[in-house]
Amino acid sequence: MAIKLSISGIRGKFHELSPSRVVEFAQAYSNYIGGGDILISSDSRPSGKFIREALIAGLTAAGSNVIDYGNLPTPILQWLIKNASCSGGVSITAGHNTFDWNCLIFLNAEGSYINHIEGEEFFNVYHSGRFITRKYDRIGTYSQQESPPESYFNALSINEKSDKFPKFVVDCSNGFTEDIIEKLSLALHVKMIPIFSSKTNIMEKDPEPTILNAQLLGTIVRETGSDGGFLLNSDASRVLVVDEYGQPHSEELTLPIFASIILEKEKSHIVTNYSTSNTIDQVAKKFNSRVFRTDVGQPQVVQSVQDLKTTIGGEGSGSIIYSPFSSGFDSFYFIRTIIQYLHQNKVSLSYIASQFVPPRIYKETLFLPQTKIYKILERIGNLYTPTVRLKDGFYIRNGEDWLCIRASATVSMIRIVGEGESISDEIARIKELVI
Amino acid sequence: MKRIQNIKIGISGIRGIIGETLAPEQVVNLTRAFSTLIGSGRVAVATDTRPTGQMIKRAVFSGLIFSEITPVDTFILPTPSLEIFVKERKLNGGIIITASHNPEQWNGIKFVDENGLFLFPFTALNLIDIYYQGSFKIPSENRFPDIETVHDAFRVHKKKIMKIIDIDRIRKKRFKVLVDPGGGVGSIYDKEFLEELGCEVHMINDEVGNKFPRNPEPTEANLEVTSQYMKEKNFDIGFAQDSDGDRLCILDETGRAFGGELTLAVALFGYLSRKKPGKIVVNLSTSRITEHVADRFGFKVIKSPVGEINVVEYMQKENAIAGGEGNGGIIIPEVHYCRDSFTGMALVLDCMAFYDKRISEIAAELPTLKMIKTVIPLSKSGAHKIISILKDKHPNGNTLDGLRVDEENYWFHVRSSNTEPVLRIVAEGKEDQIDKIIADLRSWIEKKAD
Structure with missing residues (x-):
């Protein structure tokens, strides 16, 4: 058995996450949260097809009602859960891992990753190996929802516009499709060119946002004369900025850029992990706020954001959370913040990046x-x-x-x-x- | 301690109670075993009307996709329609999610090979071996198939039936028909099907939901309400089916429910009358009424062991033109080698139109015999011992499946059940004699078994 089991998800290669194992985790999760409505979605990985079916079978057998949002990035699913009265959710995505991996991410009723206490309780149910399935008239229902949902993009939309219509290239890392980018561009009053966004004609690539993996995006930004680009991982929880010259800026700058824009307008401390560059400390110092560091991983950082009631959190791997809006790392909210700033201040991405010393x-x-x-x-x-x-x-x-x-x-x-x-x-x- | 008897994993698939003995883990693994057996290609999947079918279907889909086999979703569909669809569309197999005549707490899956037939016994044993050993096919590439959907698979079935009857002759009669699908698949397909034959169709017990409106087994005892309804209204004929549409029971215009034995005989009546004499196959527990029909039209009757797939196997071997089982399972190879209530309904209407007779009049031409079906609780080995002694006592008996003894005025068939620890006795004869004969046989067996 080579699957990895943690509160960051149940992760394995496509042949290791077998249908019966997915069914067991689904039943354990349904038993653990006590049924109710569970929202699910997936990225575009091929193995998501069998995982989704097994997940629905296990959740409904154990009495949970499944509300299926199809192919939808995790941050949007998390937002939907936060804004609905439901018991939890499951996202089928391996985020930054290569395409042969997949993962079940279990989300709580707030839309956040289950924390370490919830995780311990959930895994205890799983390891007991005894799952309660419901009788024929008590099994859960299944329904499909409009996807991508308007509500998220309405919440994300901004009023600011620019005289000239800025243009950006967005690399979706095969995680989601152009309909998401289309809705995003409408909400933000910009033109967006999606790449690696086809569901059917998938060219494999490494979805981790790093300078190395942003080279192609940089070239396309340059060739199309765009105002910049965003490289997302396949579940849109991490993002890296490419400026209008096609120059990628380290994923370590994503959080500092975001924090400095937010802190110009509001006061907050910042939560990040121990594995993140000192650049964020310089930002905090400038705005007279503090940095709290946690163990590495979305569950740990988001839990601290919630415990410490900060507005801003994130990691050096390119992720941010703005807690009044999201319940997890959300690259779309990052893009929104940047574009709103560009509309308001008539500056370029290279100018924004130049405010920071590239971390060593x-x-x-x-x-x-x-x-x-x-x-x-x-x-x-x-x-x-x-x-x-x-x-x-x-x-x-x-x-x-x-x-x-x-x-x-x-x-x-x-x-x-x-x-x-x-x-x-x-x-x-x-x-x-x-x- | 109470024995657990509500799960059956056997040559006809798996059947159990949802929430007690049947869970999606077994379904995904059994599907993977089936997928391992067939290797690759496309497999049609259907359910009956049980709401739990949707959950089971997801588990089946997962097992197929993981095995790199494309699921073809045909939605709610009669068992015979799925079997025919697999064959006609040249798919690699089929999976039917149904517990047939069992109540709504139950569900299960049955497997169909590339010829649209239930798995033959040795293939089924091979499947069970793979399941228990857990040696399943593992995906070789990170490239999984999508689910295909087909919404009109029933049409393929209907087209085949329409070819074996005189549609115009039936349409002219404008039969008034009461149909009781028992909340099963017929609830969706019966009306359209019979209206195409010019019938005025009235439905009863056709609500699809969590509970079946009646016990889904179409036996006389379960059709009392339907029978009463027939009596009060003016219908030419009534039909009742089980949940997956393979078994049929006729009700005549007076409201009399025929039961499976007479239904089979009546359905074959018109069909055999128009065919060149040949062979038919029934199982060893089937009534002599069907033999009477066969005799009348010059057909030889071959008897097979009990079980649909055994009847089908013998039919293919003997090149029989018809066959069936006394539970209302009519098999006409011109349509397909499977029990099929839709073919049954069409043949009966065709027969009524051809002879221009009421259904009760056709039944009246057949002998009236009394059939007794009973069980004696006995372990498998106990039953085996009793049957051996009986075989010595009746050296001329048929020993293909237990023992069947044929005398001039009666017959009986004794066999050990495949599913329960009982000895099954089926017997038939003249009303005034058969009770005593069976009472004597029963007390003899009980004495020996002590």
Whole structure:
């Protein structure tokens, strides 16, 4: 069994998430939340087809009513759940993982990822292996909803317009289709050119928003004379900005850009994880607010945003949450904020990006067998005195330089992220130890 | 402790109670076993009217898609229509989600091969082996098929039936028909079908919902209300079906429910009268009334073990032109090798039109015999022992499936049930004799079994 089970989702390659396993998780989830209405949607991954059917079978057998939003990115599903009276939701998407992966993301009644306490309770039900299915006249119903839903885009829409009609290229990373981008462009009064948005003719690509993966988008922005571009991962929870010259800006700048725009108008502290660049601390300092850091992952960051009642949260991997609007990371809200700012201030994306010094951040991954990961983490841990012990690794800080070493929640590997002059030497030291 | 008897995994698929013994896990894995057996291609999927069918269908779809087989959704459809659709559209198989004559708490799935036939026993055993071993096909590529949909699969079936009857002759009669589909698939298709034959159609028990309006098995006992309705109104004939439309029961204009045995005989009456003599196949528990009809038109009767697929297997082997079972299952290969209530209805109307007689008059031409169906609680091995002793006592009996003994005025068939720990006895004879014969047989068996 090579599936990964965490509150970030039940994740596996297309042949590992078998229909019976999906049915079991669905029944366990329905039992755990006690039935009611459950909203579901998926990205465009082919394996979503069998997962969706098994999910519906399991949820309805256990007595939950399934409301199916078809092919819809997670942030929109989360928003719908937050604004409906329902019990929860399930998004079928593997976000930034390559196309051969898929994942079931379980959402609570607020539309947020289940937190670690909910996760523990849910997995206890699952591991008990005993699921309650309902009698013939108590099984759940199934209905399909209009998708994409107008309500989300109405809520997202802005009044501001520009004299000239700005044009942007949006890379959907095969996660969702052009009808979403069409609705988004109408709501924001801009022209948008979607790429990697076909449902039928899928050209595989790495959906993780990184400068490397943004090269093609950059070229298209340049060639089409656009005002910029946005590279999203396949569930639209992460985003990276490309300026009007086609120049991609690190995903580490997504949160700082967003926070500085919001903080110009309102006061809030900021929640991010230990694996995020110091750039956000500079933004906080400028606006006289504080940065709170958490373990890595959407569930942890969003939970802290809710606990600390901050408006802004996000991660260095390119995600943001604006809590008055969303209950999870939402790239569309990021795009809305940027475009509204451009309409209002008549500036360019390159100008906005120039306000930030590109972070000197290093990201390394060490792919390892699942059975070795924690042993190796321990060995690495012996090299240092951690500043903070994370639930899945270590955070070491030395002046401005920092290093975050942790086991990935989604794939069998160790992620090393660090920032500062001394970090490349440290990474080399760790790699030597592992090899 | 109470025995669990409400789940059956056997050669005819799986059947159980929703929320107790039948859950989607079994369905996805059984579907994967079936998919492993057929390898690749397209598989038609249908349900009867049970609302739980939608949940089961999702599990079936998931199992098929994961096995890289394209599901073809034919929605709510009679079992015979699905079988015919698979064959005519050259699909690779079919899956029917139904618990047939069982009440609404039940559901199940049955598998159909590329010829539109239920799996033959050895193939079915192979399927069960794969299921228990869990050695299923794993997807090789990250490329899964979409679900195809077909909304008019019944038309393929209807077209085949219309070819074997004289439509104009029936239409001219403008029969007034009462139909009782019992809330099953007939609720959706009967009216259109019979109106095409020029009938004035009245429906009863045709509400589709969580509960069946009556017990879905179309037996005399379950049709009392329908029978009463026939008596009060003026109909030429009444028809009742089970939930998936394979079994039929006729009611005559006086409201008398024929039961499956007489229904089979009457349905074959007109059909055999117009065919060149040959062979027909019935199972060993079927009434002599059908043999009487066969004799009358010069047909030889071959007897098969009990079970639809056994009848079909013998029909193919013997090149029979008709066949059936005494539960109201009429099989006409010109349409398809399956039990089919729609073919049954068409043949009966055709027969009435051809002879220009009331349905009661046609039935009156057949002998009146009394049939007794009873069970004695007995383990499988106990039943086996009793049957061996009986076989010694009746060396000329038919031993194909238990023991069938034919005497001039009566016959009886004793066999061990496939589904319950009982010995089944079916017997038939003259009204005044048969009760005593069976009472004697019963007490003899009970004494031996002690």
